[in-house]
Amino acid sequence: MIVSALLTSVGINLGLFLFFLLLYSVLRKQPPNLKIYSPRLLADGTLRPEGGFGIDSLLPSPGWVRAAWAVPEDDLLASGGLDAVVFVRIFVFCLKVFSVAGAIGIFILLPINYLGDQLRDIDFSDIPNKSIDLFSISNVKDGSNRLWIHFSAAYLITGVVCYLLYSEYKFIYHKRLAVFHTSGPQPQHFTILVRGIPIQNRSSVNDTVHRFFMEYHPSTYLSHIVVHRTSKLRSLITDAENLYGRLTHLKSRSHTSENLHRGGFLGSGRKVDVVGDYAKKLENVEENLRIEQPGGSQAGEEVPAAFVSFKSRYGAAAAAHIQQSINPTLWVTEQAPEPHDIYWPFFSTSFMQRWIFKLVVLVASVALIIVFLLPVTFVQGLTNLEQLEALFPFLKGILTTAVVSQVITGYLPSLILLLLLSVVPPIMKLFSSMQGFIANSEIEKSACTKMLWFTIWNIFFANVLTGSVASQLQIFLDPKNIPSVLAVVVPAQASFFIAYVVTSWTSLSVELTRLVPLIGDWIGRHCLRCTDDGVHVPSIPYHSEIPRILLVELLGLVYFLLAPLILPFLLVFFFIGYIIYRNQLLNVYLPKYETGGKFWPIVHNSTIFSLLLMQAIAIGIFGLKKLPLASGLILPLPVLTLLYNEYCRKRFLPIFVAYPAESLIKKDREEQNDPEMNVFFNKLVTAYLEPALMPVSRPLNTNDHTTPLLSSA
């Protein structure tokens, strides 16, 4: 890519970014948009929808930036949980890393690259068209001693990243323990999930569980709840809830809609019929529900799984850690997730089924990752004008226009890639949910890892390695040549990835303005007329956001040595991201679950992978640049990095898997004589009751009196 194309890309994206920023500054003050831009504050009741309208609300103001910047981390922790803090710490960590890397890259490596004359020696007729390469390592003379500076930079940045990783891991490790120590009693710490309960002599699961835990854990066992297969019940309840929601909405609307909303030249007359319709439907559904539920906890088929609660955290942990049965596939225990975090639909799978599903999902994910290369290869073709012209000869005329060709090479490919990518996270999440995880948090964590591999393979490797899927896989079957192959192909795509980072600015601002919900809401209000007053507070989709950020980090580390020109753009990206996501986490997203920072190990591993990739490419590039000694002396670096990673795994990871006895017992003892614990234990007994079997506290039928669907088990 030539410098002018890069500048076009930067220009377009900067323009878009600033436009979106202004748009946000204005839109966020409009009362109807409050439920888009501050839904969690609305839901909290912190913010009230005010009808006020003035000139002031049409002027953009940067107040929100200051607010997002100034909020202390503890407030973020309180409002978004540790996961939100960890998410923001990714930006902090990257800002730290790339401040150092940027300083080295821009003030040391870039001048050296530019002053090298490898590319000037050759009589280039079209230097302007290659000019970005002048700032890259390609321009340093082969065998030049100046490459030793690059060599030192590789060691230095590895050291800096490892140091920062360590301190960050330690910080989150302490935060995780602190959150645990300061939290009140929580059901998930007292409860384990038992699966693979063997049923003998036609006794019920309920009795079997009770007998087993009364026999082996009499002193700590508190209660249990058997899981039921309630898919039919669940769908009926969802129907009923939807109908009820619409009904109440329609009714309330007849009183209040005039005050809040204008317009309404359609439908007002039909309202009464609609209400009648809904009421009738709701009655039918309720009838079905009553048939399905014979009463008590007998509803639905018993699944050989149960949530077993204990009287102490340590008792639960001991039962979860020690294999219970002499047959390891029976009485399989694990720590329970938060009650509201449980993913019920796929609950009823057995040990073997879960295992087979896991394998199937693994194969499916790998297949998706590989097959997705086809569209990516097409996008990649766009950066190569000649190829495009050969493919679509009729475009020849248009492509010769300078602006068009620059837009196509500089902007379009990244945009298409970003759009394509937005389809994948839901698929990966579906895959993960089929794997038999019992908690939404675990599903998203697993989907996050899948997405990370997907992103690295389909964005980084697919764009770097040309040719068919088979020929790309071929390279990884010959591990010895990987460094030299990468050293040739990775620098060639520097300009593409600079453009990618720049485009990511825009995608961040799209995140800020929440274009999709905004447009959806607008269409709903003005065209479909279905004004849903309920505020929908979304949760942040970590599984799609984290891999995107980690990819940018990977690009930064990989291109730090090769093309340091990318670093300033990266710094801007992380800075914008820091502000925007802090704002969103405070105003928009409500955490759906709390993993206590379990996403950090993914970030850590990904960073280590990026370092290793950087080092592998360094080995290749020094070989290519005819400095074999440097190439050989880089070899200890990956070994040291892996050892360092192994150390971190031993030092920090266990705490992210389970809490230690010391913490558990300390907490148990603190609460030993707390009278409130009895209240908690009373609640704990029903905490893990499936929502479908839970007593419903709001009126289900239109007579407005509370009808519990079921009495508590």
Place this chain on the structure above:
Amino acid sequence: MIVSALLTSVGINLGLFLFFLLLYSVLRKQPPNLKIYSPRLLADGTLRPEGGFGIDSLLPSPGWVRAAWAVPEDDLLASGGLDAVVFVRIFVFCLKVFSVAGAIGIFILLPINYLGDQLRDIDFSDIPNKSIDLFSISNVKDGSNRLWIHFSAAYLITGVVCYLLYSEYKFIYHKRLAVFHTSGPQPQHFTILVRGIPIQNRSSVNDTVHRFFMEYHPSTYLSHIVVHRTSKLRSLITDAENLYGRLTHLKSRSHTSENLHRGGFLGSGRKVDVVGDYAKKLENVEENLRIEQPGGSQAGEEVPAAFVSFKSRYGAAAAAHIQQSINPTLWVTEQAPEPHDIYWPFFSTSFMQRWIFKLVVLVASVALIIVFLLPVTFVQGLTNLEQLEALFPFLKGILTTAVVSQVITGYLPSLILLLLLSVVPPIMKLFSSMQGFIANSEIEKSACTKMLWFTIWNIFFANVLTGSVASQLQIFLDPKNIPSVLAVVVPAQASFFIAYVVTSWTSLSVELTRLVPLIGDWIGRHCLRCTDDGVHVPSIPYHSEIPRILLVELLGLVYFLLAPLILPFLLVFFFIGYIIYRNQLLNVYLPKYETGGKFWPIVHNSTIFSLLLMQAIAIGIFGLKKLPLASGLILPLPVLTLLYNEYCRKRFLPIFVAYPAESLIKKDREEQNDPEMNVFFNKLVTAYLEPALMPVSRPLNTNDHTTPLLSSA
């Protein structure tokens, strides 16, 4: 190899085998050899050395074979522990596998191979020199449909092996649990080892441990013993013990030596001086010992490690399974080994040290495995006469003699290999002991795995793949071509491995006659005159024996398809092995420790590896034989095998790692009201005291009164 060379080899080995068998039948009846052939019976007191000598004792008799055959497994379990049973089950398992494989191989595959005419078509001038190949798959015509029988055989044998593996794993799994359930209270089940104890404020390790466990496990904690750094003390005590042993021996000899031993024309006069010398030395050593031990448990430097005993098995297991400290590198717990199984010398290494040692040992082991290829390559050259002649031209005259050349190609290489191999197990054991294992059993288990890799690489792969180390490793760097490469080179070495199996007969009979201890004892008695009357009862070196047997199993599975001619020789090997090792386990070896069958997972994994290797070669060979469809249809087989292995890992392996809560609690409850438990707990308090700090119950100095080295801690 030609058939005549094979027959020579079989002849020599059969002759040697029978000779050793006769030798054993005679020698075992000679009273002075009792301590060689029945040391454990002597030590037990079951057998008394009798002076009787008659013609009868010079006649060979097969009584011992009947005895070894007839002893029921329960007796073996009682005398050698579960490890001995597992060891013998390897033979039983292999006999079962190769009975089926042998039937298929000899009655179906062999005739088909022989009736093929691939090799006859070509005008071979020296068919007799290649004749073994006529019985191998090489002789089946390329693309022949008869190869589908081989194809079916591959599926069939995989199924049979998997079925037998499953039932064997299940058998040992139940045996392991049964042994646990029937055993009395044992210190190792009540005790954990804690390492990485943090010491604060200059308090002693002793106090820190006491405080920690009193705080966090007050209801189950019983007592603890801090480990001390006592290497100096230990060496002094060893000196003292040696001196004391010699002294008592010299003294007693002056009374009894005339009765038991003849000869003695030297030294009787010097005896008094020698006794004086020893007494003086012993006094010096004792003086040093007293200086080293200021008294009490304060002796030696405290190591931040301790054995902590609990009041119940479940309490110990809970403490061992749950991470104790918020810093996972501190208070690292694991289940303690048997008290007499502890390996003290390398005890004092810290978390980081152990980790680094582990890495160093890993590198050293891999280096040894690879470097050892040099002598193996030389041996391999011996099977290739031309190569040998080129290397040593002066041998040309000798090598042309038919007998010499047949001995060299048929027998010598295997013999040298076996001799070379005997050096490696001690080295591997040393490596393992440096890795920071705390028990001899764990050291031997780790050495067993190392030896297995060593054996498979240096015997199988090194002999199969020709060329330098680098070129051999090259093959594994290109995984796609492994099957086709192996399919070419493995069948070519069939004759070498048949000879290897045949030579192993002799090595089994050497095991039976215990040549080395026998000769050592003979030299000691007749030349050096140092008659040590103490019976030395050896323990069986599982780490060198198991890999040897597993290699033969691997050869059997790999060559089952290629050259079924090997199978009868294998069956003989396993049958002989079964008889001989049962005899040795009953008469010679005394178990040094009891792992409860933990060696079986190694056998299982090795068998799975053999199956995978067989399948990989099958893929290659069907490709080579121009039957690509069969080659493709074999592909599901390794996948299924791996899935099967994964299932076994989940189903059985956990029990071999730790006992489940169900068993632990059941045992605890049974003994709850047993009055003998108090006696046991009293003993438990000092069970893990280091031998060097233990009160010595025999007199140390010549005054014959008991001097406890130290009062109990």
